[in-house]
Amino acid sequence: MQTPAPVEYSRATSVDDALAQLQALGGNARILAGGYSLIPMMKLRLANPGHVIDINPLERDLNYIREEGDHIAIGPLTRHVNMLESDLLARVFPDIFREAEAVLADPVVRNRGSMGGSLCQSDPAEDLSGVIVALKGQAVLRGTGGSERVVEMDEFHIGPYMTCIQPTEMLVEVRIPIRKGFGGAHEKVERRAGDFAIVAASSALAIEGGKITWAGVACSAVGPTTLHIERAEQALVGQAPSEDLFAQCGQMAAADCSPNSDGRGPADYKRHVAGVLTTRALSRAAATALR
Amino acid sequence: MIVNISINGQMHSHDVEPRLLLVHYIREYAELHGTHWGCDTSNCGICIVLMDDPVSDQPPYPVKSCTMLAAMAEGYEIVTVEGMAAPDGTLDPIQMGFHEMHALQCGFCTPGMMSTGRWLIERHPNPTQMTDHEIRDGISGNLCRCTGYDNIVKAIRWAAAYIEEHPESARTARA
Numbered sequence: 001m002q003t004p005a006p007v008e009y010s011r012a013t014s015v016d017d018a019l020a021q022l023q024a025l026g027g028n029a030r031i032l033a034g035g036y037s038l039i040p041m042m043k044l045r046l047a048n049p050g051h052v053i054d055i056n057p058l059e060r061d062l063n064y065i066r067e068e069g070d071h072i073a074i075g076p077l078t079r080h081v082n083m084l085e086s087d088l089l090a091r092v093f094p095d096i097f098r099e100a101e102a103v104l105a106d107p108v109v110r111n112r113g114s115m116g117g118s119l120c121q122s123d124p125a126e127d128l129s130g131v132i133v134a135l136k137g138q139a140v141l142r143g144t145g146g147s148e149r150v151v152e153m154d155e156f157h158i159g160p161y162m163t164c165i166q167p168t169e170m171l172v173e174v175r176i177p178i179r180k181g182f183g184g185a186h187e188k189v190e191r192r193a194g195d196f197a198i199v200a201a202s203s204a205l206a207i208e209g210g211k212i213t214w215a216g217v218a219c220s221a222v223g224p225t226t227l228h229i230e231r232a233e234q235a236l237v238g239q240a241p242s243e244d245l246f247a248q249c250g251q252m253a254a255a256d257c258s259p260n261s262d263g264r265g266p267a268d269y270k271r272h273v274a275g276v277l278t279t280r281a282l283s284r285a286a287a288t289a290l291r
Numbered sequence: 292m293i294v295n296i297s298i299n300g301q302m303h304s305h306d307v308e309p310r311l312l313l314v315h316y317i318r319e320y321a322e323l324h325g326t327h328w329g330c331d332t333s334n335c336g337i338c339i340v341l342m343d344d345p346v347s348d349q350p351p352y353p354v355k356s357c358t359m360l361a362a363m364a365e366g367y368e369i370v371t372v373e374g375m376a377a378p379d380g381t382l383d384p385i386q387m388g389f390h391e392m393h394a395l396q397c398g399f400c401t402p403g404m405m406s407t408g409r410w411l412i413e414r415h416p417n418p419t420q421m422t423d424h425e426i427r428d429g430i431s432g433n434l435c436r437c438t439g440y441d442n443i444v445k446a447i448r449w450a451a452a453y454i455e456e457h458p459e460s461a462r463t464a465r466a
Contacts, residue, residue: 002332002357003310004310006310009292009360032360035359036355036358039333039358039359040358052360054360054363106336107407107428107432108336108353108354108355108407109355109432112358194432
């Protein structure tokens with residue numbers, strides 16, 4: 001039987017209240033959103049907070065996907081099903097959110113699991129993190145007194161199950177820049193439906209006037225965090241999209257990732273798959289951008 | 292802490308540890324043993340119950356009750372397999388479908404499977420047109436080790452057709 005260690009439970013009445021509780025509990029508390037990451041970690045005793053602060057009562061304030069000028073803002077309690085079914089995300093970022101959310105866990109988990117929970121779990125094999133890293137999203141962290149800081153995803157995930165969020169801070173929003181001529185794709189190889197990835201690749205391109213003007217390339221489950229393949233991004237920008245170019249980028253992804261051998265496969269296999277999936281994702285992202 | 296949860300329209304109130312999982316609240320405190328307890332790791336879907344947010348206009352949706360603290364369920368309406376049939380004992384269409392199409396052998400996954408199946412029908416704009424892929428993807432968070440899923444897919448389809456023919460039967464899943 002798996003049960004969390006003894007823990008205290010409270011509900012937040014507002015974001016300010018959640019932050020005040022975090023402050024009062026002196027770093028011994030965790031924010032509880034959908035629960036599909038934190039509760040399993042508590043059952044495994046890998047997370048042992050003395051106190052959980054339930055933010056589900058703040059659904060109306062924290063579950064949103066909005067277009068705000070030059071970026072899309074996503075609230076931390078936005079459920080996976082909301083991102084899967086969002087017409088706004090499908091229109092602005094075709095089809096990367098829909099593809100990743102369709103293979104993230106299973107429909108029942110997606111009913112409750114949240115954007116904030118997924119990102120803060122910082123599991124290097126998690127699909128949504130791959131997308132937001134590829135899209136170079138920014139995390140808005142709020143601390144006590146309402147002070148906010150904005151961090152890039154590369155600084156947000158600092159290791160497996162580790163983020164840069166301080167004990168008295170809370171993720172209050174993710175912002176993703178809107179880009180003209182956008183196309184994105186998510187490729188995943190998994191052992192069975194709904195599992196974490198053996199390897200996943202999230203790729204996005206902006207193509208204007210026949211040239212790639214911006215690129216985001218990320219790989220999941222092949223490193224301590226979701227990896228940016230920076231060499232591939234640099235190689236893509238300024239070039240005309242071509243299958244040769246995407247194949248080269250796949251080779252870069254295979255070379256630059258750092259998978260471990262485990263129950264999901266040997267490292268050399270994962271390296272190979274990272275290359276193949278990156279090439280495929282780029283190719284489909286380009287087709288979508290030019291559609 | 293005192294946790295008050297409405298299950299199948301009846302309010303339950305128990306003094307429990309905050310770490311108590313919803314599945315154990317349902318089984319050990321509310322003493323409703325129709326909700327089964329399976330893998331304990333959010334994978335198998337055996338413990339799925341329907342949860343209705345009274346302030347939302349969405350139909351009740353399935354949740355894995357091993358991955359929720361009982362305290363988190365306060366304020367929601369929980370519907371377990373015991374609450375599916377009408378008060379006069381008439382089975383819910385999904386229960387009839389599982390019976391008609393022989394969609395169970397050992398029965399361990401059945402309460403969770405029916406909860407998810409009920410939700411798939413209720414949220415689909417045109418349930419009788421659901422493809423096999425849609426149904427199979429929809430129940431991908433529910434494991435069955437007996438049937439090979441074929442009859443479960445047929446049962447969900449049977450229930451969708453029954454509800455289309457008998458629209459008055461569609462309300463019974465709500466407590």
